[in-house]
Amino acid sequence: MxxxxxxxxxxxxxxxxxxxxxxxxxxxxxxxxxxxxxxxxxxxxxxxxxxxxxxxxxxxxxxxxxxxxxxxxxxxxxxxxxxxxxxxxxxxxxxxxxxxxxxxxxxxxxxxxxxxxxxxxxxxxxxxxxxxxxxxxxxxxxxxxxxxxxxxxxxxxxLLCAGITVYSPLKHWQAGPGKKVGILGIGGLGHLAIKIAKAMGAHVVVFTTSPSKVEDAKRLGADEAVLSTDAEQMSKYAKSLHFILDTVSAKHDVNTYLNLLRPDGSVVLVGLPPEALEIGAFNVVGGRKSFSGSNIGGIAETQEMLNFCAEHNIxxxxxxxxxxxxxxxxxxxxxxxxxxxxxxxxxxxxx
The missing domain is CATH 3.90.180.10 (Medium-chain alcohol dehydrogenases, catalytic domain)
Structure with a gap:
């Protein structure tokens, strides 16, 4: 050739x-x-x-x-x-x-x-x-x-990777009005997830280990921002979220976040930690919760995401x-x- x-x-x-x-x-x-x-x-x-x-x-x-x-x-x-x-x-x-x-x-x-x-x-x-x-x-x-x-x-x-990576699961798990959506981590994926989830009409709660990013999460459009290293703050969110998008690409304790879900809620992983993550059986069995994953999206959905972001100036x-x-x-x-x-x-x- x-x-x-x-x-x-x-x-x-x-x-x-x-x-x-x-x-x-x-x-x-x-x-x-x-x-x-x-x-x-x-x-x-x-x-x-x-x-x-x-x-x-x-x-x-x-x-x-x-x-x-x-x-x-x-x-x-x-x-x-x-x-x-x-x-x-x-x-x-x-x-x-x-x-x-x-x-x-x-x-x-x-x-x-x-x-x-x-x-x-x-x-x-x-x-x-x-x-x-x-x-x-x-x-x-x-x-x-x-x-x-x-x-x-x-x-x-x-948007061609980070954007579709968060748009696809937010759409699939029906983030929107009346839904309390958690975003775990504010990096390349997480900051776009905040903007997109908010544009979809969801109530957005951000979890970060970085005190400096607590304020920035609100600038990006989050309704609430939580320092995840603060046990007292975290305890206030037990059984309150419909869906949590996990954007973290390093090893972390997913069970903490499973316990913040309402019954039938999901933690959906889009970050790619190189190491395996452990899930406690009782953390998914209690409340019929799920730990799921999502990876990018198809071509038509990526075009849909680009059009959505243009419409909402994201x-x-x-x-x-x-x-x-x-x-x-x-x-x-x-x-x-x-x-x-x-x-x-x-x-x-x-x-």
Whole structure:
């Protein structure tokens, strides 16, 4: 297959800092969209992958799956996009397209396995897919999203992973008027969960271990904010919440939060702690509670989320960086030192 060479930032091994490299992108196929990448968000899972925390990183790796850009080329059969359109690519760039889940717009559950925007087998070029820390991206139009023009492009980039990761479970578990929704953790995911749950009409209670974030939670729209290390504060919320979205990506005690649920309530995990979490049997049996999980969303739901965020003027709170600052940004992300999402200005790649 014909290819084009483009600039990117990636690494060949766990302990090698990310650095400039040249990678290959496929030539346009009949249903492909090519975009110049304008902005790319940095997700906690990018950090997990470059550190091989999950044990399945395929090196060399180019991370990045919160991709916003401008269309620079379309294949002859492309119907939804034209050159010059604003477009985006999130986590999913391919699936079988014919199983029951793909047909139901649930590509994230594809029977044959979903292809992610980086670190998945690349059926076109071999090796692994390479992500958005690069000049361009090429993707089948079925997996490309339209970016509403009223959204600020840089701060919209994190919606492509963080946004859909929280929107999908909030919608599935019916966050809305009359529902008391807990948000555990205020980071890249949690701060967007506050904004989205509030826009859905829910009463939002935030739990954080950081005193400084208690006030910030209210600025972001939370109705209440609780310091989770304060046992007296926590005791006031026993059996009061319909649903808790758990965005924490480190080991933590989930049982504490199961005890804050009303009967039939759920704690839903969207963070990705590398270690196993323990669940006490009595904490789920009593009150018929559940501990569940959710992972991103399908393409149609991601488009729905982008449109919802445009309607409600929701974007991420970001720190815009140049690509040359990427290793410092990952070090800071590992320490939780970001409010609330790093986004790379990809124009810096040309420097």
């Amino acid at each position: 014909e290819t084009n060479e483009v600039k990117a930032y990636g690494t060949e091994a766990v302990n090698v800092p990310l650095h400039s490299m040249n990678i290959k992108r496929r030539e346009l196929q009949p249903h492909d969209v090519e975009m110049e990448i304008l902005y790319c968000g940095i997700c906690h899972s990018d950090l997990h992958q470059i550190k091989n925390d999950f044990g399945h990183t395929m090196f060399p790796i180019v991370p990045g799956h919160e991709i916003v850009g401008k269309v620079t080329g379309v294949g002859e059969h492309v119907k939804k996009f034209k050159v010059g359109d604003l477009a985006a690519v999130g986590c999913i760039v391919d699936s079988c397209g014919k199983c029951e889940y793909c047909e139901d717009d649930l590509e994230q559950f594809c029977d044959e396995g979903v292809t992610f925007s980086f670190n998945s087998p690349d059926k076109y070029l071999g090796g692994a897919t390479l992500g958005g820390f690069s000049e361009t991206y090429v993707c089948n139009e079925r997996y490309v999203l339209s970016v509403p023009e009223k959204l600020d492009l840089a701060s919209a980039a994190p 974007t991420a709170e970001i720190e815009l960086i140049n690509i040359q600052q990427i290793n410092e940004a990952f070090d800071r992300l590992a320490k939780g030192d970001v409010k609330y999402r790093f986004v790379i200005d990809m124009a810096s790649l040309k420097k």
